[in-house]
Amino acid sequence: MGGKVIGSILAALVLVATWGPGAAWAQKGPIKIGFLAPMTGGAAQVGKDMVNGLTMWLEEHGHIIAGRKVEVIVEDTQGQPNVALTKLRKLVESDKVQVLAGGLFAHVGYALAPKVDEYRIPMLYPVMAADDLTQRKPARWVVRTGWTSSQPSHPFGEWVVKTLGYKRVVTIGIDYAFGWEVVGGFQKTFEEAGGQIIQKLWPPLGTTDFAPYLSQVRRDADAVFALMVAASSLRFPRQYADAGLKARLPLLGGGTTFDEFVLPSLGDEAIGGISPLIYSAAIDTPVNRRFVKEYRARYGKVPSYYSESCYTTGQWINDAAKSIGGDVEDREKFLAALRKVEVPDAPRGPVKLDAYGNPIQNIYVRKVEKKDGELWNTVIQTFPAVSQFGKYKPEEFLKQPVYDRNFPPCKYC
């Protein structure tokens, strides 16, 4: 990946000018953004989507933020917490970046947060969705521009009972924190609205053969809620259809089960899948239509939510830097500005932060449909301005433990 050009002269200038008071001056040198993403290993393609999103925003705006040149330094985390920590240190101490962004896996997010607080450099999390990063264990210097795992599940669970009328649902979730949180959020509101989760299955991370789980699925259910990620998402719908379940039990899912990252690789077996997420490439607004068209022209594929979120992160850094006159060296001020940003017209819709540092944003219920020979996540319902706590009061919500494989307990199993 490009964007790793480090002018040592410019770096020296930044060093000299770091604590300059007042508004931005041209001689301060570029604003340096340190970007962490897995560029090698199993998640390299997702990492690429992330970098594409940020790069696209910067290219569209001439690599200028608040009148200052912008330099992005991309570092490969290899999807490993310890490598991410080492690269974080490099970005902060050697490259002297003023702001950090990126990260994909939840454990990387938890590993980085205390270090980010120690360095006192703002870091934006466009993707890492672990609930507690903005709930029970928030970090002062972390600003989330993405989502919490259970955020889309909250309105969706209630909607499934009230609109689709399903009362008995079996969940199949990948057995790790992200899976527990997505399934947990769904179960909470689904059961409070009168539904019953009658079975919970947890295939381990990396499962590609679901036959042992699909054969266990109780046939007296109304539907199946599946939370898949990455390689599992690619294989699950096919196996679900092959097991003869597609015709009998409608397939619902977490956002990543059918996100735009996997859709192009899926076949007709995915059609009809319903899932909630903060983004769909099929959102029918002028901003998003333009975004999708431009993104396709540049990178030859439909943007995933990873791309959208990192694109909006570019906008986010811009808006914050602009509001303080480009003076990103004043970190406290910059952090405060980052927390105040409101993006009214992101491709995903309006986005602003709640008091805990997580976006309040639209949640889209999407249904996989085929249009012009391609699979799209048609938006069939929009919940406007949903916070990570859904309809609950934050203080009340935070009294319950974080969702895990046994919480909420399976009362109807």
Next chain:
Amino acid sequence: MTRRALAPGTPRIAIAIVFGLLAVSPPFVSSFLQALLTQAVIYAILAMSLDVVLGYIGLASLGHAAYLGLGAYSVGILATRHGAGFWVTLTVGVLLATAVAAVFGLVALRATGVYFLMITLALGMVVWGLAHRWVSLTQGDNGISGVPRPDLGLPWSFAHAIPFYYLVFTAFLVAFGVLRGIVRSPFGATLVGIRESESRMRTLGYHVWLHKYIGFIIAGGVGGFAGVLWAYDNGFVSPADLELSTSVEILLMVALGGRGTLLGPALGAGLIVFLKNLVSVYTQRWLLILGAVYIGTIVYAPEGIVGALRQWTKGERAWAGR
């Protein structure tokens, strides 16, 4: 196979220079390089511990990350939840790793060769599975974050990179001294004998299984020691540290540096840490380079780098272990 002690001379001087550089250079390099040096030294301890099993007993283990993990989780759990200090976590970490190695050894040492490899792999995955699934204790794959740097009650704070490096470096010297003492003792010589011919050693009246068992336990304990340092270095522990890929990496460090040489694996560890972290800064093709290094080693230096150097300096095939 000719067996002769290395003549004092060039190799000793080279080793002295490297140790000297490791001792003196950190304050003068960038903080990123300091971080890499710290990691490299910790991995060097780990690789040396595996070398006891691979190089001296002659058994390839694919479960060594388990001991790293046991040491690291001891720190993670005790330091964050109970506020335990360095000496407590160190003691618990090393003892726990030793105890688990003692249990695993009972199972694994029934086999040799590829079967030993598979059993250790399975046992390693058991520990990984515990870390992954025993959420109430380990917080699952989110990991345990916020492990503070150790406070030894000394006038300088180990929260800073350089004092911490010297702590780790001291630990390395201790581990190296202990392991070197062990492999050069009659016990170590017996291990080498077992590696070369188990039946001959048995005929000579040695208790072959017991020697292997003790060697296996020592490796586990020192592995746990490295794990303790690893957790303090990262401030974070997660099941990612215990994955199969970590075990493979340690094995490759030993093979790359030269098994049965102690310092060889340490060198291999340093090389791999730098390749992984430093080369990946410049190119995404770092895996390709790493692959080329492995293949090059297998083809041109099957005894590893140190093995090749010895052959080169002495003009003959030389195994270590004396």
